[in-house]
Amino acid sequence: MMVDAFRPVDLPRLGRLLLLTGVVAAMVSCQAGHAADSAPSLVVVVTVDQLKPSLVDHYDEVFTEGLRTLIDDGVWFPAVHDHAGTSTGPGHATLATGVHPSRHGVVGNSWRELREGEWASVSVVVDDDLAIPGADDRPGRSPHHLVRDGFADWLVAADPSARVVSVAGKDRAAILSAGQAQGDVYWFETQTGQFETSTYYTDRPADWVERFNREALPALFNNGCWEASVPADIAHLSRPDTVPFEKDGVRTHFPLCFDEDHHRDEAQWFSRTPFLDDAVGALAQEAVRELELGRRQSTDLLLVGLSATDRIGHRWGPWSRQQFDNMLRLDRTLGNLIGVLDQTVGRGNYLIAISSDHGASALPEHLQTAGVAGQRVQERLSQALAGLEASTTGGSDGRALAVAELEDQDYIEQVITYEAVTSTEPADSFTVLYRNSYYPGRRSARMARYGFEVRLAEGSMAREEGTGHGTPYLHDRQVPLGFFGNGAERLVPTDRWSRTVDLAPTLAALAGVQIPPDLDGRSLVGD
């Protein structure tokens, strides 16, 4: 594909990822017991947070390393998350389990639950009954709120000697992608500036991780400065670096260096740069070498959670120079990982799957410059919610009135009540997406305590700066779903939307392990 002029607005488009061969993927019956002879010796699942397919599409021509290999030699499907609450926790849990949040229970990164009549906050992987090894003052982490098992669990059930390794920039990414499995699970912790684990997995971090923290990680901080690496002759593919509406309107352009007036500490600065992904990728390479992944009798699993794209997208927006720079670095990070896999496991022996937990909206100001409706509504929404607080004290009549008033606001498209969400009656397609995000007793939305959620008009954003996700619109739900290596040739591209719930059963089919009979997704392996 030619790299066309910078396309400013992220309208739904399948682009080159849509392969029009039009064959319906069929469910395969999977073998029980250990992995099949033809199975990959290592399955690598790379989840790039907030990787909009349009980012891969738009910058396609300039990729030369890892993304180049995955795009040119892989099989890609246009895919969506089929749930309304498009955030990190639900995205990773859905990719891992093959069921919607309504069944795996992870409805958000955090939510509220009624406990003895009071609304209590729950953070998805925080587990007060456990600890962080070496940091007794902080609570541990575990998948205790995830109520389903996933591909990692099915793999270990089929072959207990299979190794599960999960490394990520965020705790919830590392943990939820591994299901309930107790493998080598590590994430970057901004409070300590190190990779850490939880007593759910081990009482003591592995030597190779401690050595990585001590010896390799400090150099990856790049002396506290993120400088642009985008060549001048292709810089026009992104927005100019100095537009005033990115981030806080001040720190909009390169170089973006650690600043003690602006950042809590250097680890926090680091966690918002592409260097975080460099570190996760380097730790993944270390795991491949140290644990001899893919070179044993089993099918091993390596889960790699790259969080930088999300952190950068939130602050500068998907079409910023910062995100372009990050895409080029992501290409290199994936190239380095593929290089190590080729050297150690051997091309043709491993399988890589790549996807994302959610997409994102363009910045509202960017939409305006492109002539598309975009507005920031956080103040008006807060005022409306304050009014709601007052009126709901007047009982159900007050609530009905408040709902009617909200529906009158031009930036609110729909009020979705939990009565409609929990009803078995047929519903409009948006309400179906909210149903897929609804788990009894767990309320993640801002106004959930009142018994409903609101769907903002498309382009309306309840944030003071930057951009976000979390809506049921296609720009938040659409993600790539690509496969490369051993088994990818068995996948038949289709012109229909695939769904993120299809990933886990597809990996199970390729690894030859049994799946639960009640998944929401289906294997993409053709007959």
Ligand SMILES: [Zn+2]
């Ligand atoms: Zn995010």
